[in-house]
Amino acid sequence: MKVFLKELFFELRKNRGSMIGVVIIILSVIVAVLAPLLAPHDPTHIYTDSLNLPPSFVAGGSSRFFFGTDDLGRDLLSRLIYGSQVSLSVGFAVVVLSLVIGTFLGVIAGFYGGLIDKTIMRITDLIMSLPSILFAIVIVAVLGPGISNAIVAVSIVAIPNFVRIIRAQVMVEKSRQYVAAAKLFGAGNFRLMFIEILPNCMAPLIVQATLGFSDGILNCAALGFLGLGAQAPMSEWGTMLSDARSYIESSPWMVTLPGLCILIVVLSFNLLGDGLRDALDPRLKKQS
Amino acid sequence: MKYIAKKLLDLIPTLFGISLVCFFLIRLIPGDPVLNLIGERGADPARYLEMKKALGLDLPITQQFWIYLKSIFRGDIGTSIISNNSVWNEFIERFPATLELGMVALLGATIIGIPLGIFAAMKRNSFFDYFLMSTSLVGYSMPIFWWGLILILFFSVKLGLTPVSGRIDFTYDIPVMSGLYLIDTLRPEILKAEGFAPFISALRHLILPSIALGTIPLAVIARMTRSSMLEVLGEDYIRTARAKGMSKTRTIYIHALRNALVPIITTLALLFGSIITGAILTETIFSWPGIGKWIVSSITARDYPVIQGGVLIISFVIVLTNIIVDIIYFLLNPKMRN
Numbered sequence: 123m124k125v126f127l128k129e130l131f132f133e134l135r136k137n138r139g140s141m142i143g144v145v146i147i148i149l150s151v152i153v154a155v156l157a158p159l160l161a162p163h164d165p166t167h168i169y170t171d172s173l174n175l176p177p178s179f180v181a182g183g184s185s186r187f188f189f190g191t192d193d194l195g196r197d198l199l200s201r202l203i204y205g206s207q208v209s210l211s212v213g214f215a216v217v218v219l220s221l222v223i224g225t226f227l228g229v230i231a232g233f234y235g236g237l238i239d240k241t242i243m244r245i246t247d248l249i250m251s252l253p254s255i256l257f258a259i260v261i262v263a264v265l266g267p268g269i270s271n272a273i274v275a276v277s278i279v280a281i282p283n284f285v286r287i288i289r290a291q292v293m294v295e296k297s298r299q300y301v302a303a304a305k306l307f308g309a310g311n312f313r314l315m316f317i318e319i320l321p322n323c324m325a326p327l328i329v330q331a332t333l334g335f336s337d338g339i340l341n342c343a344a345l346g347f348l349g350l351g352a353q354a355p356m357s358e359w360g361t362m363l364s365d366a367r368s369y370i371e372s373s374p375w376m377v378t379l380p381g382l383c384i385l386i387v388v389l390s391f392n393l394l395g396d397g398l399r400d401a402l403d404p405r406l407k408k409q410s
Numbered sequence: 411m412k413y414i415a416k417k418l419l420d421l422i423p424t425l426f427g428i429s430l431v432c433f434f435l436i437r438l439i440p441g442d443p444v445l446n447l448i449g450e451r452g453a454d455p456a457r458y459l460e461m462k463k464a465l466g467l468d469l470p471i472t473q474q475f476w477i478y479l480k481s482i483f484r485g486d487i488g489t490s491i492i493s494n495n496s497v498w499n500e501f502i503e504r505f506p507a508t509l510e511l512g513m514v515a516l517l518g519a520t521i522i523g524i525p526l527g528i529f530a531a532m533k534r535n536s537f538f539d540y541f542l543m544s545t546s547l548v549g550y551s552m553p554i555f556w557w558g559l560i561l562i563l564f565f566s567v568k569l570g571l572t573p574v575s576g577r578i579d580f581t582y583d584i585p586v587m588s589g590l591y592l593i594d595t596l597r598p599e600i601l602k603a604e605g606f607a608p609f610i611s612a613l614r615h616l617i618l619p620s621i622a623l624g625t626i627p628l629a630v631i632a633r634m635t636r637s638s639m640l641e642v643l644g645e646d647y648i649r650t651a652r653a654k655g656m657s658k659t660r661t662i663y664i665h666a667l668r669n670a671l672v673p674i675i676t677t678l679a680l681l682f683g684s685i686i687t688g689a690i691l692t693e694t695i696f697s698w699p700g701i702g703k704w705i706v707s708s709i710t711a712r713d714y715p716v717i718q719g720g721v722l723i724i725s726f727v728i729v730l731t732n733i734i735v736d737i738i739y740f741l742l743n744p745k746m747r748n
Contacts, residue, residue, distance in 0.1 A: 139544070248427040251729050252721075253687040256705070260721055263709045264438045340553055344691060347555045348706055363556055367695075370559060371567050378563070381556025389551040396547065 126324070133401035140397020146390035154206040162188070163197035165204040165357045170195055174373050190375055192366070198376065201357035202383055208358045209339050209387060212273055216338030217331050219277035224284025225327065229315050231285065232292030239289070246282040254279045254337075255344055262350040269342075269358070272351040276341040280334055287330050291323040325402040332395035336388040343384050359384045414737055424729055432722045433478050436714050437471075487722055488715035490708075497719030501701060506589025507577060508693070508700030512685045514592075514616055515624035520678065523628045527635025528667065531643065542632065549629030554688055558622035558695035565618060575697035577615050582608040592616070619696040623688045627681045634677045638670040645669075672742075679735035683728050 134140050153160060163169075175191040176183045177198075183190055189198040231242040249257065261275035295301065296319060304318045345351035346360025354361065359380040366376035462468050466477055481487070488497045530539045566574045577591055578584065582604065587594050591612035594600070600608060642648065643666055651661045690702035697703065701724065708716035 139547075244423060244427065248424060248431070251424060251428070251683075251732065252725050253683045253690075253728065255687040255690055256721065256724060259690070259705070259709060260435060260717065263717055264435060336551060340551075343553055344555055347553075347691070348694065349710070360553075360555075363559070367559065370563055374563050374567070377556075377559050381553055381560065384553045384556060385548070385551060388553065389548060392547055392551045 130398075130401055134397055137397040137400060139393045140401075143390040143393030143395075143397065146386060147394065150206050150210060150387055150390070153203055154210045157203050157207050161197075161200035161203045163200040165196060165200040166355045167197070168195050169197070174369065174376075176373070177375055180375075189379055190373070192362075192376055193369055193373070198379060201362060202359070202379060204357045205359045205362065205380065205383060206387070208269070208352060208356065209343065209384070212269070212342045212358075213335040213339040213387075213391075215273045216277045216280060216342065217334045219273070220280035220334060220338075221284055221327070221331055223277075224281040225288050225320070227281070228285040228288025229292050229320060229323075232289040233296055233311070233315050233319070235293075242285065243289070246285045249279065250282045255341060258341060258345060259348065259350060262345060267350045267353065269346075269352040269356065272342050272345045275345070276338050279341065280337060283330055283334065284327070287326045288323055291326060292319055295319045295322050329395055329399045329402060332391055332398055336391035336395070339384065339391070340388050413740055417733055417736055421729065421733060425726065428722060428725045428729070429479060429482060430475070432718050433475050435721070436718045482722070487719035490713055490716045492708075492711055492713045492716075497716055498723070500704065500716065501720065501723050504699060504701045504704050506586075507698060508686075508689050508702060510590045510592060511616065511619055511623060511692070511698060511700060512682075512689060515620040515688075516627055516678070516681065516685060518620060519624040519628035519631055519681075523631030524635050524674065527632040528639055528662070530632070530636045531639035532662065534640065539636075543636070546629040546632045549625050550633070552625050552629075554622050554625060555691045555695060557625060558619070558692055561618045561622055562695070572618050573615050577612060577699060578608065579611045579615075582611060584608060619692050619698055622695070623685065623692045626684065626688060630677060630681060631674065635670065635674055638673045639666060642666045642670045672739075675742075676735075676739065679732060679739075682731050682735075686724060686728060 134144075169191060172184060172187065172191050173195045174193055175187050175195075177190045178185050178188050180190075187197050187199065189202065192198055192201070227242050227246075231239040258272070258275040258279050261278060262271050265271040265274065292315075296314075301314060301318055304314055309318065342351055343358070343360030343363075346358050347364045349361075349364060352358035352361045354365070362380040363377065363384075366373070366380070370377050459468075466474055469477070485498065486496070489495070490497060490500060493500070526542055530542045533539050562574055565572045573579070578595075582595075584591060584594050584600065587597065592609065595609040595612050643662075648661060648666055651665050652658070656664075686702070689698075689700060690706060692698065693700045693702035694706050701720065705717065705720050705724075708720065
């Protein structure tokens with residue numbers, strides 16, 4: 123495992139794009155963790171004397187509020203900083219949930235085959251045949267709007283990706299010699315599945331987990347934008363965007379900034395995911 | 411033939427599953443559907459039971475599902491609580507708007523994306539290639555609900571070039587024929603009465619939403635074309651063609667592109683689902699009267715029959731499209747026939 127990670131890092135360092143991705147991810151994690159220290163104001167505090175202030179570097183802006191204030195007089199910069207907390211933890215929660223459930227189902231489907239496999243794959247195909255946001259919207263409509271329900275909905279939508287990848291990999295691995303050897307030594311099915319086979323399926327799993335981050339953040343922000351995700355007064359980028367829509371003419375910065383944050387974070391995870399795929403896929407390595 | 415039959419047979423459990431999901435959808439909603447309908451206050455027990463019976467909710471759940479399946483087969487997928495129209499009619503009314511937007515977006519993305527991808531593959535590792543691939547990654551990561559707003563901010567608010575919402579200026583009253591305004595406004599009687607003005611108005615309304623919706627497909631298509639071309643260009647038959655003395659352009663357009671197109675077509679088909687997803691967001695931003703906006707507003711209005719029926723039709727449409735693409739793909743690709 124240690125060698126694997128070392129090699130992976132070596133490959134990754136050659137890819138400029140993914141290094142940029144890593145740097146942005148680390149920076150945004152730092153911002154999220156240190157949010158209480160970095161934010162100049164309380165993100166929910168309402169300054170009634172300064173509504174809709176433009177950023178400080180634009181005419182009419184106040185030096186007290188670097189990125190200006192929103193329609194209720196809350197400091198935009200502080201809200202954006204706290205928004206990174208929400209988005210990153212949402213992404214993390216989605217990846218963990220869908221990865222654990224998806225991997226478990228995928229390993230079982232690939233290992234046992236037969237009816238279990240068929241049933242699991244039918245359900246996965248079903249979820250995949252529905253457009254992801256539509257399905258997530260439906261789940262949120264049933265569970266009720268809110269950030270935790272949005273996470274559940276987006277995770278359910280993300281599960282099939284993991285199931286498919288792991289299943290395909292397990293089906294290849296289970297006919298390998300080392301599995302037969304472990305079986306001869308008397309390893310049970312559980313051991314074979316999760317201790318012998320699963321660690322050898324890591325490469326595609328890492329790529330999918332990274333890309334799952336960007337999908338999760340993007341989809342949760344989209345739900346927030348539709349009013350189905352995080353609810354006021356939580357500072358979540360998607361919800362902030364939807365609140366800002368009515369002020370697009372008078373306060374364009376309120377629209378521009380939260381979306382830019384979403385784009386940068388999503389892009390950085392996609393950059394890293396792309397680099398990881400190139401580094402881990404031996405077929406592509408040979409080509410270049 | 412066997413393949414097609416198998417595909418069609420595969421369709422049955424999928425459609426059944428979708429119906430099952432939609433059936434349970436309305437029954438999983440917290441709260442009593444009867445009380446939701448008649449209101450908490452005016453519920454005396456006799457009326458409550460009567461209503462429950464009228465809705466068929468007193469029957470066992472399996473029987474309820476059977477009745478639901480039968481009504482789907484009859485083409486009856488429910489009635490909107492808000493407008494009292496049948497869900498099917500509401501869908502048909504709005505579908506052309508989404509179809510027009512989706513087709514223009516996807517068509518534009520294909521027409522621009524494929525040449526860009528080919529060019530990037532031919533100039534591999536050049537500045538243009540790097541630039542295009544990084545731009546496409548940005549496009550791929552784009553939160554389109556924000557991108558749409560930025561387009562409005564720039565083109566409509568700052569430059570005043572395009573309208574902000576709707577499909578056409580409300581001064582034009584276009585009788586619905588195909589429901590696609592770009593076609594309907596070009597009918598002879600409209601041209602005679604109003605000239606090209608309605609068509610141009612429809613086109614101007616369409617530009618921003620289709621850019622917003624087409625951005626992610628454009629990025630996907632350009633990347634896919636590039637990698638698919640690179641793969642094909644490394645094949646032996648390309649070298650053979652070149653060794654025979656065939657010109658570079660001819661090799662690329664006759665041999666390489668044709669083979670590279672196969673995975674590109676598959677990608678296009680897969681993009682259909684993401685177009686619907688994108689349409690939900692794009693239509694909300696641009697107040698485009700299509701099915702995406704319809705579903706979102708039915709959720710805000712808690713119009714459950716519309717959500718249930720709408721999701722059912724949309725998923726049916728997507729599943730059927732995927733099957734049709736699979737079959738066309740099968741017929742086009744001789745490799746798959748054995």
